[in-house]
Structure formats: C-alpha cells, structure tokens
Amino acid sequence: MSHVLVIGAGGVGSVAVHKMAMLGERFTKITLASRRLSSCEAIQKAVAERLGREIHIAQVDADNVMETTALIEKTQPDLVVNLALPYQDLAIMDACLATGVHYLDTANYEPRDEAKFEYHWQWAYQDRFAEKGLMALLGSGFDPGVTNVFTAYIQKHLVSDMKTLDILDCNGGDHGQAFATNFNPEINIREITAPARHWAKGAWVESPALAHKQAYAFPEVGERNMYLMYHEELESLSKHYPEIERARFWMTFGEAYLTHLEVLQNVGMTAIEPVLFEGKEIVPLQFLKAVLPDPGDLGKTTSGKTCIGNIVSGQHEGAERTVYLYNNCDHEACFAEVGSQAVSYTTGVPAMIGAALMLDGTWMQPGVFNLEQLDPDPFMAMLTQHGLPWQHVELDAPLSF
Numbered sequence: 001m002s003h004v005l006v007i008g009a010g011g012v013g014s015v016a017v018h019k020m021a022m023l024g025e026r027f028t029k030i031t032l033a034s035r036r037l038s039s040c041e042a043i044q045k046a047v048a049e050r051l052g053r054e055i056h057i058a059q060v061d062a063d064n065v066m067e068t069t070a071l072i073e074k075t076q077p078d079l080v081v082n083l084a085l086p087y088q089d090l091a092i093m094d095a096c097l098a099t100g101v102h103y104l105d106t107a108n109y110e111p112r113d114e115a116k117f118e119y120h121w122q123w124a125y126q127d128r129f130a131e132k133g134l135m136a137l138l139g140s141g142f143d144p145g146v147t148n149v150f151t152a153y154i155q156k157h158l159v160s161d162m163k164t165l166d167i168l169d170c171n172g173g174d175h176g177q178a179f180a181t182n183f184n185p186e187i188n189i190r191e192i193t194a195p196a197r198h199w200a201k202g203a204w205v206e207s208p209a210l211a212h213k214q215a216y217a218f219p220e221v222g223e224r225n226m227y228l229m230y231h232e233e234l235e236s237l238s239k240h241y242p243e244i245e246r247a248r249f250w251m252t253f254g255e256a257y258l259t260h261l262e263v264l265q266n267v268g269m270t271a272i273e274p275v276l277f278e279g280k281e282i283v284p285l286q287f288l289k290a291v292l293p294d295p296g297d298l299g300k301t302t303s304g305k306t307c308i309g310n311i312v313s314g315q316h317e318g319a320e321r322t323v324y325l326y327n328n329c330d331h332e333a334c335f336a337e338v339g340s341q342a343v344s345y346t347t348g349v350p351a352m353i354g355a356a357l358m359l360d361g362t363w364m365q366p367g368v369f370n371l372e373q374l375d376p377d378p379f380m381a382m383l384t385q386h387g388l389p390w391q392h393v394e395l396d397a398p399l400s401f
Helices: 011-021 037-051 065-075 086-099 126-131 146-157 185-193 233-240 255-266 284-291 295-300 331-338 342-359 376-385
Strands: 003-007 029-034 056-059 079-082 102-105 135-138 161-171 196-200 203-207 213-218 222-229 246-252 275-277 280-282 305-316 319-330 367-370 390-395
Touching: 003 011, 003 065, 011 029, 011 037, 011 331, 011 342, 029 037, 037 056, 056 065, 065 086, 079 086, 079 342, 086 102, 102 342, 126 367, 135 342, 146 161, 146 233, 146 305, 146 319, 146 376, 161 213, 161 222, 161 233, 185 255, 185 284, 196 222, 196 233, 213 246, 233 246, 233 367, 280 284, 305 342, 319 331, 319 342, 331 342, 342 376, 376 390
Parallel strands: 003 029, 003 079, 029 056, 079 102, 102 135, 135 367, 161 246
Antiparallel strands: 161 305, 196 203, 196 246, 213 222, 222 246, 275 280, 305 319, 319 390
C-alpha cells in the first residue's frame, strides 16, 4: 500500500495524477489538494471518466504551514508531491518535517518578491531531513529533472569525462493564441525576463536577458531561434559535476511571443512589485496571469512537438566524443491520452516517475537530493515505459557558438 498526497491542481498536477492513476500497483491511494477545490474536482472527474479510478480531493492553502501540516496528519500519506508554486516549497517542506513524510517537487524555491531561482534555501534542509530519516527529491520535472538525469546517464554511459554541457529546450507547438505561456505565466515570465547566466571555468557569467540568439535545427521540429537564459539545473549540475568547464541553457521563443513580451515589459505589466490601484495593492504580473489563457486549457488547440535534450562533449574511453540525448513529445498525443498539452505532460510524467522510485525504495535514502545524484538507469527506463521515449546520436563536434 502506498498513499501519495499531490498538492497543486494545475496542468502538471492533472498529468501527474492521471499517470499515477494508471500505475495502481505503485500508487494505491491518491489524494489531490489545492487552494481551489473546484480544480481538484475537475481532475477527479476526468480521472474517473478516463481511467475508472477514484482519487480523493481536499482543500489546502499551501502557504500556511499549519494548514498543510493538518492535512498531512489527516490524510497520512507516504509521500507529498509538491506541484504547487515554487514560492510554497519551503512551507511544504516544513510541513513534511513536522509530520515525518517524504517530499518531492519539480521546481526550486523562489521568493515572491525577487526573481531568484536558487537551490541554497532547500539544500539547507539536508541535515533536518537526514536526521529524521526522510528524503526530499528536488526538481523532478523535465528541466530541471529529466535534463539532470540525462546528464547523469551521459556521464555514466556515453561521455565519462564531460567538458561542455548545453541543454536545449524547444517547444515547436502552435496553440493558436495571440499570446500565452505553456506553463504558469507568472513563473514563466519571471524566468524569461531575468538576466541570463551560464557556467564557465568555475564562475557564473551574466548577460542581459534574451541577448544571445542562435538558430538550431531540432529533430522532428526543424530550425528555431533559441536564446541563452539561466535555468536552475545549471546550479546543481555545476556543483555535482565540477569537471564541466562550460554549462549553458537555451530555450526557443517565436518572434511574436517576444514582441508581446517586450510591450508588456515596457508598460510595466511584468513587474513583481505591488502597485496601488483603486485603493488596493496589486502585483502587475499576477494580474497579467489572471487575464492570460490558462496553460491547462491550451491542449485543446495545440499541435506540433517539443524537443528537449542535452548536448555533452568531452572524452570517453580515451577518445573525444559529443552526444545529443533528447526527447520528442507530441502535443496532440498528450491531449488524447490525458487531456493536456506536452509542456505539462513532460513535467507531470517525471514527477510521477520520481515519486514511484521513491515509494518502491529504488531511490529512497535520507537527505535532500537533486536527481543527478541518484542512479539514472531506472528513471531512464521508466521514461520510455510511460510516454517519454528518448534517443541519442553522436555529433561531429561540440556546439561552436
């Protein structure tokens, strides 16, 4: 018997719960909780209709440690899967410590008042989790998450002495909207508008947001413009693989998207500092989130594929080698299976896999861990089994730009 409590009923939460429900021998009981009970009810109904599986639901304010603690005590899960906002990571970790329950999330903690994606706040929980015999698994999404596992798999099997790492995230899908984000708009826009950073020879190199653009031909998608930006897995990968001399993250954006974003920035709609409006304080970015399309609804109109993967160069068995390990995911196939577009799917499936490997003991050990610190092989096998098959090819040389 294993009981998982999932907190967060957005697009990723819906995918994760659907995939957990498909794996009844690992997830014998599933409880889904969110601030909005109506979101839980919609997912509960969808899972029942698609899979004939009953899930339990509850309401919780995940910012409130006491309320979250009370819910955990009431439901008695073996694992809490945090698919809420990254602002809530520490509060949920505190509730897990208070109740003696294991923890998993897909994105590192971020303060509400500063766009600062860093792991140090969560790494500081190492001793507290270890002393209680509890495990916290950080960043079990796709990027971070699968890209971390890809790196560990490449180091173990394909390029034993890694020198350069480039993570390429391409969404080749078309949702038909004038402007929309494929996951939480607030988090997405904060990431994109933050200064870019990459790791080079033991130090961080910072540059203006979206200042570096390169065209790249992605498998099964075609040529797209990608932009250098900072992403949280660079922090943990540069720490756990100090031999890497250069680590970068690239993401694709269309020109129309960037034009809309520039206008929104110029008029102050992406700001995260409160402003006074009709006697009330509002955060412009949070208001923008409220008027943009819900990412969970984009699956109905989205077509095309994603391509996310790692290009690693270095030496293997005495020879120079460069490999590209990647996954393609089809938006329409995801919607047909679980009612979601591929961006939510590629995050929700790895959350389920990380939870499964914790619950069956494969990855269970006390402390706070990023995915690259654990054996990549069982995770890679489950990716293929549960909808995210991967492949790798050898390249003639590392990226030259």
